[in-house]
Amino acid sequence: xxxxxxxxxxxxxxxxxxxxxxxxxxxxxxxxxxxxxxxxxxxxxxxxxxxxxxxxxxxxxxxxxxxxxxxxxxxxxxxxxxxxxxxxxxxxxxxxxxxxxxxxxxxxxxxxxxxxxxxxxxxxxxxxxxxxxxxxxxxxxxxxxxxxxxxxxxxxxxxxxxxxxxxxxxxxxxxxxxxxxxxxxxxxxxxxxxxxxxxxxxxxxxx
Numbered sequence: 435x436x437x438x439x440x441x442x443x444x445x446x447x448x449x450x451x452x453x454x455x456x457x458x459x460x461x462x463x464x465x466x467x468x469x470x471x472x473x474x475x476x477x478x479x480x481x482x483x484x485x486x487x488x489x490x491x492x493x494x495x496x497x498x499x500x501x502x503x504x505x506x507x508x509x510x511x512x513x514x515x516x517x518x519x520x521x522x523x524x525x526x527x528x529x530x531x532x533x534x535x536x537x538x539x540x541x542x543x544x545x546x547x548x549x550x551x552x553x554x555x556x557x558x559x560x561x562x563x564x565x566x567x568x569x570x571x572x573x574x575x576x577x578x579x580x581x582x583x584x585x586x587x588x589x590x591x592x593x594x595x596x597x598x599x600x601x602x603x604x605x606x607x608x609x610x611x612x613x614x615x616x617x618x619x620x621x622x623x624x625x626x627x628x629x630x631x632x633x634x635x636x637x638x639x640x641x
Contacts, residue, residue: 461499461509464489468506473555477507477563504569507559511573517541519580531588531601535581535608536636542612543629550624557620574609581605611635 467488471480482503486496500506522538529537546553560566586593586601615631 457499460489460491464491464496464499465506465509468503469552469556472507472559473552477503477559477566504565507556507566508569508573511570512576514542514545515573515577515580517545518577519584522581522584527588529588531585531604532608532636532640534588535585535604536632538581539608539612539632540629543632546628554620554624557616561617561620574613578602578605578609581608607639608636611639 464485468480468485471484471488480503482496483493485503485506486493489496500509518538518541521541522534525534525537560570582601582605585604586598589600591598591601612632612635614635615628618631619626619628
């Protein structure tokens with residue numbers, strides 16, 4: 435295998451160009467506008483045309499950024515999944531996988547606690563809209579794929595033994611606890627902190 439030269443390494447770490455930055459800016463604006471409209475009017479009553487008009491895009495242009503209306507809602511989940519995975523990787527090496535998963539979720543809890551009313555509205559919309567619930571499940575499956583390799587590494591699992599299901603089981607169980615805690619957080623209207631609800635759920639499986 436050819437060695438990586440300093441020039442090649444620098445190229446690999448090249449920051450995104452102007453076009454990519456502009457695209458990211460437009461996508462972020464679409465998401466912000468859409469979430470405001472969804473909160474004010476409801477997901478089903480908000481049309482793609484309304485969102486496009488508010489942002490100053492044509493319907494066709496908006497669909498070049500997002501494939502469906504559901505993708506506008508769920509786009510943030512991809513970023514959240516990456517942040518959780520990064521947090522998991524950064525946890526101390528001697529931390530047990532289950533505890534590392536719990537602490538990795540703190541990045542999501544901090545995001546929700548920064549704007550609790552907005553977070554509650556977002557989660558409520560996910561739970562109450564059937565089309566979003568289905569797509570949300572798909573997105574969380576992708577979170578499992580992001581988390582499982584680091585869990586496997588901490589378990590010192592052999593990647594050549596696909597029958598070793600421990601890493602996927604732990605990642606899936608942790609995400610199920612997160613779902614249960616999030617549902618309870620919405621149900622109690624945020625009266626109990628999300629962190630407390632998540633601790634209770636994950637501690638129940640740690641017995």
